[in-house]
Amino acid sequence: MLGNFTYCNPTKLYFGKNALDGLKEELPKYGKNVLFVYGGGSIKRNGIYDKVVALLRACGKNIFEDGGVMPNPTTEKLAEGCERARRAGADLILAVGGGSVCDYAKAVSVSAYCGEDPWEKYFIRFEEPSADAKLIPVGCVLTMVGTGSEMNGGSVITNRAQKMKIGHVFGEAVYPKFSVLDPEFTYSLPRYQMIAGIYDIMSHILEQYFSGTDDNTSDYVMEGLLRSLIHSAEIASEDPLDYEARSNLMWTATWALNTFVAKGKDTDWEVHMLGQAVGAHTDATHGMTLSAVSMAYYRHILPYGTHKFARYATNVWNVPAGETEEETARRGLDAMEAWMRKLGLAMSLGALGVTRDMLEGIAASTLVMDGGYKTLTREEILEILEKSL
Amino acid sequence: MLGNFTYCNPTKLYFGKNALDGLKEELPKYGKNVLFVYGGGSIKRNGIYDKVVALLRACGKNIFEDGGVMPNPTTEKLAEGCERARRAGADLILAVGGGSVCDYAKAVSVSAYCGEDPWEKYFIRFEEPSADAKLIPVGCVLTMVGTGSEMNGGSVITNRAQKMKIGHVFGEAVYPKFSVLDPEFTYSLPRYQMIAGIYDIMSHILEQYFSGTDDNTSDYVMEGLLRSLIHSAEIASEDPLDYEARSNLMWTATWALNTFVAKGKDTDWEVHMLGQAVGAHTDATHGMTLSAVSMAYYRHILPYGTHKFARYATNVWNVPAGETEEETARRGLDAMEAWMRKLGLAMSLGALGVTRDMLEGIAASTLVMDGGYKTLTREEILEILEKSL
Numbered sequence: 001m002l003g004n005f006t007y008c009n010p011t012k013l014y015f016g017k018n019a020l021d022g023l024k025e026e027l028p029k030y031g032k033n034v035l036f037v038y039g040g041g042s043i044k045r046n047g048i049y050d051k052v053v054a055l056l057r058a059c060g061k062n063i064f065e066d067g068g069v070m071p072n073p074t075t076e077k078l079a080e081g082c083e084r085a086r087r088a089g090a091d092l093i094l095a096v097g098g099g100s101v102c103d104y105a106k107a108v109s110v111s112a113y114c115g116e117d118p119w120e121k122y123f124i125r126f127e128e129p130s131a132d133a134k135l136i137p138v139g140c141v142l143t144m145v146g147t148g149s150e151m152n153g154g155s156v157i158t159n160r161a162q163k164m165k166i167g168h169v170f171g172e173a174v175y176p177k178f179s180v181l182d183p184e185f186t187y188s189l190p191r192y193q194m195i196a197g198i199y200d201i202m203s204h205i206l207e208q209y210f211s212g213t214d215d216n217t218s219d220y221v222m223e224g225l226l227r228s229l230i231h232s233a234e235i236a237s238e239d240p241l242d243y244e245a246r247s248n249l250m251w252t253a254t255w256a257l258n259t260f261v262a263k264g265k266d267t268d269w270e271v272h273m274l275g276q277a278v279g280a281h282t283d284a285t286h287g288m289t290l291s292a293v294s295m296a297y298y299r300h301i302l303p304y305g306t307h308k309f310a311r312y313a314t315n316v317w318n319v320p321a322g323e324t325e326e327e328t329a330r331r332g333l334d335a336m337e338a339w340m341r342k343l344g345l346a347m348s349l350g351a352l353g354v355t356r357d358m359l360e361g362i363a364a365s366t367l368v369m370d371g372g373y374k375t376l377t378r379e380e381i382l383e384i385l386e387k388s389l
Numbered sequence: 390m391l392g393n394f395t396y397c398n399p400t401k402l403y404f405g406k407n408a409l410d411g412l413k414e415e416l417p418k419y420g421k422n423v424l425f426v427y428g429g430g431s432i433k434r435n436g437i438y439d440k441v442v443a444l445l446r447a448c449g450k451n452i453f454e455d456g457g458v459m460p461n462p463t464t465e466k467l468a469e470g471c472e473r474a475r476r477a478g479a480d481l482i483l484a485v486g487g488g489s490v491c492d493y494a495k496a497v498s499v500s501a502y503c504g505e506d507p508w509e510k511y512f513i514r515f516e517e518p519s520a521d522a523k524l525i526p527v528g529c530v531l532t533m534v535g536t537g538s539e540m541n542g543g544s545v546i547t548n549r550a551q552k553m554k555i556g557h558v559f560g561e562a563v564y565p566k567f568s569v570l571d572p573e574f575t576y577s578l579p580r581y582q583m584i585a586g587i588y589d590i591m592s593h594i595l596e597q598y599f600s601g602t603d604d605n606t607s608d609y610v611m612e613g614l615l616r617s618l619i620h621s622a623e624i625a626s627e628d629p630l631d632y633e634a635r636s637n638l639m640w641t642a643t644w645a646l647n648t649f650v651a652k653g654k655d656t657d658w659e660v661h662m663l664g665q666a667v668g669a670h671t672d673a674t675h676g677m678t679l680s681a682v683s684m685a686y687y688r689h690i691l692p693y694g695t696h697k698f699a700r701y702a703t704n705v706w707n708v709p710a711g712e713t714e715e716e717t718a719r720r721g722l723d724a725m726e727a728w729m730r731k732l733g734l735a736m737s738l739g740a741l742g743v744t745r746d747m748l749e750g751i752a753a754s755t756l757v758m759d760g761g762y763k764t765l766t767r768e769e770i771l772e773i774l775e776k777s778l
Contacts, residue, residue: 004405009398015652016393217617217637221644224613228606248606251652255610260649263404263640 005263011151012178019182020051026139026178027059031091034061037105039069039097046188052096064088072158072165072279073104075119085112085136095140099147102140106155106174109136123157123166140179145186145250146197146287148204148257150179158280163365165280183247195343196287198233203271203290204256210305211266211372218261223315225252237343268372271297277365282353288346295337296387302329304373349388359385394652400540401567408571409440415528415567416448420480423450426494428458428486435577441485453477461547461668462493464508470497474525484529488536491529495544495563498525512546512555529568534575534639535586535676537593537646539568547669552754554669572636584732585676587622592660592679593645599694600655600761607650612704614641626732657761660686666754671742677735684726685776691718693762738777748774
């Protein structure tokens with residue numbers, strides 16, 4: 001636990017079957033006007049929309065709908081949502097959907113009354129909301145597992161004109177006040193989205209695991225989360241209606257990115273920087289942009305963190321030790337790659353529609369971060385992207 | 390993650406060197422009158438008392454001292470603390486010490502204005518504070534690691550006349566508002582207290598681990614916490630001033646008992662029921678009462694949870710598999726016992742001053758709980774105590 005830190009996560013979670021009933025406890029805490037945010041409309045097909053509307057009405061709320069949030073929420077959509085929130089006089093933003101919908105809700109929360117261009121303020125200059133800023137409380141009902149947005153201050157927004165997809169991690173005041181996590185709400189998710197979410201979880205853990213040289217408690221916890229994730233992913237992949245597996249995936253996703261396992265760790269989140277650049281140029285599914293670049297990236301940085309990669313091989317993948325630490329480390333990545341292929345993840349940028357002529361542009365959109373085993377040069381980014389093609 | 394649950398833990402943690410500076414942020418949030426609770430006076434010898442007083446004064450607080458909290462806080466002391474809190478008109482209780490001091494502070498918080506006998510209300514009838522009850526906010530500065538009291542609603546109180554030591558787990562409203570966790574504050578702790586705290590942590594995890602038949606994410610996380618604990622305990626045992634080890638122990642203790650790893654699990658806490666009965670009759674150090682009864686207890690219930698004990702042997706103790714699952718399971722407990730003996734824990738009740746003629750009385754004071762692999766009979770409790778003698 002090197003380094004000093006604070007920890008506080010005030011989000012209240014309602015977990016399990018019928019967790020939506022938690023709304024009966026939460027909704028009365030807020031005023032009458034609710035901005036009801038959702039995505040492309042799948043919640044209308046699977047019945048969740050009707051259940052939420054019924055609960056909102058039963059609690060006497062005025063419902064202001066803001067649907068159509070896209071998988072990579074844009075600055076244009078954000079501006080539209082802010083306008084709607086102001087006109088509604090929203091007392092609460094209720095986000096019903098996956099990570100994009102939750103991220104978007106948090107972005108509207110901090111932007112509706114910020115009085116300037118939120119893209120410039122939060123995503124380019126990385127500023128915080130001012131202490132006296134009017135924030136609109138956010139609550140979430142999760143229908144897709146992976147991003148962890150249900151219990152953190154993260155929000156990723158895409159600027160299509162600038163071909164940039166950037167995340168900001170806001171402080172406690174922006175965390176969802178509550179989140180509803182019913183594993184059955186994820187049953188109807190298409191397989192492609194399910195496994196993309198699974199890899200998003202894995203990537204979140206690995207971004208935090210592959211950093212630091214100390215024997216941090218967080219590293220041990222992350223190994224536990226990874227083993228649980230691998231185990232449950234295999235079961236859910238065979239039987240998407242296995243409640244135990246889907247519930248463990250949901251819980252693992254939340255704890256992979258609610259700041260707990262980051263404590264005492266440096267992180268660079270470079271796989272996400274690469275993946276987000278791919279997303280900005282292709283609009284591809286987030287988890288798949290991460291899987292497509294991961295193997296080339298990890299094999300590239302392995303020499304800078306050999307000991308940890310060998311530990312990963314042993315403690316997470318149960319790989320027999322090689323003659324050298326480096327061989328053990330490489331075997332671990334081989335095991336990971338085989339598992340990813342079996343799951344059906346996108347293993348190349350080509351599978352996401354990326355062509356060679358796009359690589360320079362993607363490299364230019366990739367933010368370079370410190371805090372990992374190796375701060376990448378522009379040449380290394382291009383090399384990793386080429387190997388991922 | 391079988392079962393439905395809610396999760397919310399609002400305690401803010403300040404962790405690391407100079408974490409005490411967190412008081413500068415927290416103290417201004419409360420009124421002027423602070424009940425300053427501490428134990429036997431070790432904080433006066435190691436300088437923590439002076440630092441806390443200086444910060445309280447700098448924040449303009451009126452300090453009302455309530456020292457002398459004993460290792461197993463009694464109902465008599467609780468009554469005295471309530472009287473002091475009322476007379477002071479305490480706006481905040483600042484607990485500076487180990488788990489006993491934090492537990493006591495929470496008990497005063499819920500009892501000062503409860504208007505009836507708190508022992509009967511909370512520890513015998515297990516009632517909650519009424520919704521409109523006046524609770525006094527609690528903040529903690531931790532000087533001993535183990536109980537996890539710094540981030541939960543737990544409070545254990547001893548009734549000497551009745552020879553009963555009983556814990557109540559209160560809800561979120563009673564959690565410390567903030568806790569200061571500076572690993573260096575634990576450096577001056579005597580070795581006996583340090584290793585007792587280490588086993589208290591292990592016992593907290595095992596009480597939650599040895600339950601349930603599902604493949605719960607919490608089980609994987611607990612295996613990670615146990616591995617980290619074992620690793621750091623060995624280092625701290627050799628060099629108590631190893632910051633990394635002491636900080637990992639501190640962080641592991643907090644997460645072992647802040648409700649996170651309990652989610653989706655049934656638990657009976659029977660080792661604690663046995664240990665607390667021993668404590669009520671001997672006033673022995675809490676962690677040592679747990680270590681003294683653990684091996685007899687776990688060997689007794691092994692046949693009712695063989696599969697999980699075998700998993701424990703493999704995933705936590707790296708024991709080679711035996712010919713049968715039961716053999717693997719027994720090897721795991723043997724490895725655990727060897728580790729405990731090497732650490733120097735109390736491995737028998739005799740070492741805590743218990744004599745054979747006391748066993749009937751201790752058995753009578755032991756609460757029998759459901760939720761584990763085997764609900765014990767009175768005969769089994771006596772048998773376990775005899776084997777622990």
